[in-house]
Amino acid sequence: PMRGCIGPGAYGEKLGFKDVVAFDMGGTTAKCALVENGRFSVNSLYYANGYVKGFPIKSAVIDIVEVGSGGGSIAWIDSQKRLHVGPQSAGSTPGPVCYGRGGAEPTITDANLVLGRLNPGNFLGGEMKLDVNAAQRAITEQIAAPLGCAGESGMIQMADGIIAIATVIMAGAIRKISVEHGLDPRDFVLFSYGGGGPLHSCALARELSIPTVVVPPEPGNFSAIGMLLADARIDTSKTFVGLLSDKTVPAMAEIYRAMEGEAATSLAQEFGTAEVFFEHHAEMRYRGQGHNIKVPVSGLKVAEQIRVAFERDYKRRYGHADAKAPAEFQALHLSAFARLKQPEIARLPRAAAKPRLAETRRLYIGNAGGRVDAQIYRRDALGPGFAAAGPAGIEEYGTATVVWRGDGFGVGG
Numbered sequence: 001p002m003r004g005c006i007g008p009g010a011y012g013e014k015l016g017f018k019d020v021v022a023f024d025m026g027g028t029t030a031k032c033a034l035v036e037n038g039r040f041s042v043n044s045l046y047y048a049n050g051y052v053k054g055f056p057i058k059s060a061v062i063d064i065v066e067v068g069s070g071g072g073s074i075a076w077i078d079s080q081k082r083l084h085v086g087p088q089s090a091g092s093t094p095g096p097v098c099y100g101r102g103g104a105e106p107t108i109t110d111a112n113l114v115l116g117r118l119n120p121g122n123f124l125g126g127e128m129k130l131d132v133n134a135a136q137r138a139i140t141e142q143i144a145a146p147l148g149c150a151g152e153s154g155m156i157q158m159a160d161g162i163i164a165i166a167t168v169i170m171a172g173a174i175r176k177i178s179v180e181h182g183l184d185p186r187d188f189v190l191f192s193y194g195g196g197g198p199l200h201s202c203a204l205a206r207e208l209s210i211p212t213v214v215v216p217p218e219p220g221n222f223s224a225i226g227m228l229l230a231d232a233r234i235d236t237s238k239t240f241v242g243l244l245s246d247k248t249v250p251a252m253a254e255i256y257r258a259m260e261g262e263a264a265t266s267l268a269q270e271f272g273t274a275e276v277f278f279e280h281h282a283e284m285r286y287r288g289q290g291h292n293i294k295v296p297v298s299g300l301k302v303a304e305q306i307r308v309a310f311e312r313d314y315k316r317r318y319g320h321a322d323a324k325a326p327a328e329f330q331a332l333h334l335s336a337f338a339r340l341k342q343p344e345i346a347r348l349p350r351a352a353a354k355p356r357l358a359e360t361r362r363l364y365i366g367n368a369g370g371r372v373d374a375q376i377y378r379r380d381a382l383g384p385g386f387a388a389a390g391p392a393g394i395e396e397y398g399t400a401t402v403v404w405r406g407d408g409f410g411v412g413g
Contacts, residue, residue, distance in 0.1 A: 006226035008191040009035045011216055015412065017189045020214075021174055023204070024223065025196035028070040028089040030170045033062055034177050034188070039279075041294070042235055042335065065173045071109040071196040072096055075139070075162045077146055083158070085165045098135040099128070106142055110135035111162040112199055114155065115364035116371065117393065117402050125397040156371075160364060167200060171207040182316035185210055193219035198401035202390070203366060206404065220398025232271045232338040234263045237331055243287065244310070244327040246303050253301070255332055256280055263336035273338040283331040284310050286322060292330050293317060365391045368405045386411045 008022040012035060020035040033040055041063040068087025072095060075085050085108065094102035096109040098120075112118050113135050120130040136155055144150070144158040178185045185208045192201035192215055201213045216222050236259055242248040256278075264276045283292040284306075295313050300306050311321040363374040372391050379396035387410035390403030403409050 006040075006230045007193075007216065007222055009040060010226075010229040011214070012189065012191060015214065017191075017212075017214070019188045020191045021178065021185060021188045021210070023170070023174065023190055023192045023197055023201070024194040025170070025192075025200060026070050026194045027072045027196075028068070028091055029066050030069045030173065030194075030196070031064050031066045032170075032174050032177055033064045034181075034183070035191075036183070042333075063177065065176045067169050067173045069108070069166045069169045071112075072107050073166065074105045074107055075111065075143055075165075076105065077143065081147060083143065083147070083161055083165060085162055085169065096135070097138040098130040098132065100131050100134065104138070106135065106138040106162070108162060108166050108196070110138060111159040114139060114159045115163070116362050116374075117199055117364070118400060119361070119376070119393075119395055122395055156364060160366065163200070163203070164366075167203045167207055170200065170204055174204070174208060180317075182313075182318070189214055191216070193222040195220045195399050198394075198399050200402075202402055202404040202407055206367070215394075215401050218398070219396075229342050230340075232267055232273070232340055234266055234336045235333065236263060236336075237333045240282075240329050240332045242329050244284070244303055244306060244329060248329065249301070249303050249306065252282070252297075252329065252332060256334060259332070259334040260336065263334060267336060267338040271338050271340065273340075275339060277337045277339075279335040279337075281333040281335075282306070282329055283333070284327055284329055286314075287326040287328050294333065361393065363391055363393055363402065365402075365405050372405065382411045384411050 008020050012018065012020040018037050022033045022035060024031045042061065068089065069085065070089060072090040072092070073086035074088045074090055075083065076088070077083055090096055090103045090105060090107050096107040097103045097105070098110050098113050109118070113120065113130055113132055118130065120132050123130050139159055140155045143162070144154040147158065149155070149157055174185055178188065188210060190201055190205050190210045190213045192198050192213055198215045198219055201215065205213050218225070238255055238259065240252060240255060260278050267273060267276055278298070280296070280298045281294045282297045284295050285292045293313055295306070295310050297306055297309060300309060307327060310327050311323070315321040359376040360373050361376050362371045364371050365374070368391060374391040374393055375388070376393045376395060379394050387408065390407045390409070391405045392403040392409070394401040394403065394409070
């Protein structure tokens, strides 16, 4: 998940987008993280298997929210006849029903297939054929019929319901990393990748009122590109407890100097680089509180500057700040970066363009009220500057992008 956030940050910078929601939907889960002003947030505590039931691990990790809503997430009905999606997943083995590998329970992928959003003859570039009839039967027998939705229209209605529930779950994850931190998702660009991300990005953007969606090249394998674009980085932290005052700030600065020296030495030994950049964050709170916020304090040398930064971030997150209450430190965090040689994004190799095939397919588009004739494009045949409008489908190896009615799209270059 960490490398999946580095790619959006690098691409966003090249495209002129500093504030990005990185959204990665794979086979079992959907993950999202914020890139704010070109940087992602790092936590010092990670809960393996989730915050509620997970095991806490003291390790630096990117602040990622993950939900059980991937292509293989199973649609099911509870004892009160309510439709649910996930967190159980068919994964890749046996996989969705349409894979024909033994999967018996309908999934998000099966729903996308029966809604026309996946091409059964061109999945993975035609290497794998999908069984539309099997997906239709599974949704009809296990979801539509038990809920009293008869015929093809009932099956389509339930497939759309599966996608709608998944959209709400994924939108909730994005709200958790944005709204709950005092940030408005409408101010961000949705950077959508993974095998399932582009299929759902227009619906998700509409749910959150996000105006712009970016689908990078090779979205199904995009996380791997992050490994090529990553800087060498060390994250360290020290406990530092004390009231914010003119007496504690010099002590804080001294600790940061020592941390910087250790980090620079480690990076030089491992990567042979002398050029190192640093970022400072302090965990702070009002005296007596039980929760902290992480405040950027790079370059802040006096207590008054740090107080302003703390109150600004506190008010952004909680809607208010107390100008009279004392503030206190709890911990100091240092991020040290060393620039490594990286490939030029614009020169990464691309597959040779193939002739464009004129094709129209019936797609179920939510804001069109049902199935509509949509133009289908092959992404590798669309050159820089190409522009069109939805409803449309854009197919490529590993995924497809669904463009809703009224949404425009284009190819940058």
